[in-house]
Amino acid sequence: MTAPGENLRINGDRLWDSLMQMARIGPGIAGGNNRQTLTDADGEGRALFRRWCEDAGLSMGVDRMGTMFMTRAGTDPQALPVYVGSHLDTQPTGGKYDGVLGVLSGLELARTLNDLGIRTKHPIVVTNWTNEEGARFAPAMLASGVFAGVHTLDYAYARKDLDGKTFGEELERIGWVGDEEVGARKMHAYFEYHIEQGPILEAAGKQIGVVTHCQGLWWLEFTLTGKEAHTGSTPMLMRVNAGLAMARIMEMVQTVAMENQPGAVAGVGQVKFSPNSRNVLPGTVVSTVDLRSPDQMKLDGMRARIEAEAKQIAGALGVDCSVEAVGHFDPVTFDPTLVERVRKAAEGLGYTHMDIVSGAGHDACWAAKVAPATMVMCPCVDGLSHNEAEEISKEWAAAGADVLLHAVAETAEIVP
Numbered sequence: 001m002t003a004p005g006e007n008l009r010i011n012g013d014r015l016w017d018s019l020m021q022m023a024r025i026g027p028g029i030a031g032g033n034n035r036q037t038l039t040d041a042d043g044e045g046r047a048l049f050r051r052w053c054e055d056a057g058l059s060m061g062v063d064r065m066g067t068m069f070m071t072r073a074g075t076d077p078q079a080l081p082v083y084v085g086s087h088l089d090t091q092p093t094g095g096k097y098d099g100v101l102g103v104l105s106g107l108e109l110a111r112t113l114n115d116l117g118i119r120t121k122h123p124i125v126v127t128n129w130t131n132e133e134g135a136r137f138a139p140a141m142l143a144s145g146v147f148a149g150v151h152t153l154d155y156a157y158a159r160k161d162l163d164g165k166t167f168g169e170e171l172e173r174i175g176w177v178g179d180e181e182v183g184a185r186k187m188h189a190y191f192e193y194h195i196e197q198g199p200i201l202e203a204a205g206k207q208i209g210v211v212t213h214c215q216g217l218w219w220l221e222f223t224l225t226g227k228e229a230h231t232g233s234t235p236m237l238m239r240v241n242a243g244l245a246m247a248r249i250m251e252m253v254q255t256v257a258m259e260n261q262p263g264a265v266a267g268v269g270q271v272k273f274s275p276n277s278r279n280v281l282p283g284t285v286v287s288t289v290d291l292r293s294p295d296q297m298k299l300d301g302m303r304a305r306i307e308a309e310a311k312q313i314a315g316a317l318g319v320d321c322s323v324e325a326v327g328h329f330d331p332v333t334f335d336p337t338l339v340e341r342v343r344k345a346a347e348g349l350g351y352t353h354m355d356i357v358s359g360a361g362h363d364a365c366w367a368a369k370v371a372p373a374t375m376v377m378c379p380c381v382d383g384l385s386h387n388e389a390e391e392i393s394k395e396w397a398a399a400g401a402d403v404l405l406h407a408v409a410e411t412a413e414i415v416p
């Protein structure tokens with residue numbers, strides 16, 4: 001005899017069709033999407049998602065950050081809900097799947113359970129978190145951060161876009177200020193299904209990423225102060241060259257990352273030379289280093305070493321070096337029971353899988369602060385994301401949604 005729900009599969013065609021319909025809202029300029037948070041397009045996407053959910057019998061709650069919670073009732077009124085979520089907002093030149101796949105797969109699993117007349121003890125809540133991307137209003141994962149107590153509501157409302165409009169004003173303008181206190185909901189568990197946004201699964205030929213950790217990160221801003229001087233008339237031994245210090249620091253960052261393999265990355269993504277003139281030695285250089293690892297010891301060890309060695313390198317050239325931490329979160333270890341459930345679901349369904357660490361931040365990383373949480377990943381072509389050319393196959397999308405369905409159904413407890 002088979003256990004209840006053992007042969008369940010989502011409807012891959014229906015999921016794909018929903019993804020393509022959502023992608024028509026807020027089209028990009030190169031086949032992707034520009035559906036940034038709290039724009040009119042975001043409002044349209046929310047309305048469509050709401051209509052689909054209500055057609056599937058889900059009831060809506062909205063909190064004061066505009067996060068949408070669409071509930072499929074359970075049979076036990078006392079049982080805490082199982083949450084399944086991600087985000088419908090995109091980067092300005094974003095893809096059709098980043099975030100959207102997770103939200104619409106949550107809807108698809110509710111539709112599948114409806115089709116088969118399956119009830120669960122725990123309610124299932126499909127969630128669309130507001131402003132995951134952080135492209136328009138920094139920082140990223142803003143609503144889930146307020147939900148988890150990382151930021152205050154006032155802080156979130158005061159975030160400004162490049163035109164000086166605030167998050168609070170724009171949320172009001174598109175009509176999505178809900179009445180629920182943010183973070184008041186209690187979760188039995190949280191699942192998030194997302195494209196990998198990296199090349200590892202595709203290169204390994206695996207259908208499913210079982211996500212065990214989310215990397216922690218430090219963003220360090222370096223200010224190097226030397227002496228602006230003429231590049232022609234200043235003798236080599238009399239230069240105080242902040243640009244040279246920068247070049248040596250970039251090499252050092254690479255060395256530190258390589259000496260912490262595997263499981264660490266670090267790189268310099270931004271360098272501003274001042275005055276940035278062909279025949280002037282730079283007097284000031286401001287640059288940022290992004291370093292990440294799922295291992296707290298490695299993460300903090302790399303940070304300390306990069307800071308100390310940067311100061312040494314600069315000092316040896318007579319350049320002043322100050323360092324400020326401008327971004328940080330600790331690594332997240334996802335709930336081992338839920339991780340194992342995802343792994344077993346992939347195995348039971350006959351999908352190839354491997355354990356993987358999330359290289360990017362996700363709402364699940366904040367949800368993990370307040371509930372047992374984990375993620376499922378599927379490959380994306382060439383690892384490309386935050387790019388309009390982001391692509392996945394219908395089969396990849398469906399395989400991950402099947403795994404999500406099984407892990408969620410087991411956690412929400414199918415009523416025989």
Ligand SMILES: [Zn+2]
Binds near residue numbers: 087099132194
């Ligand atoms: Zn995302």
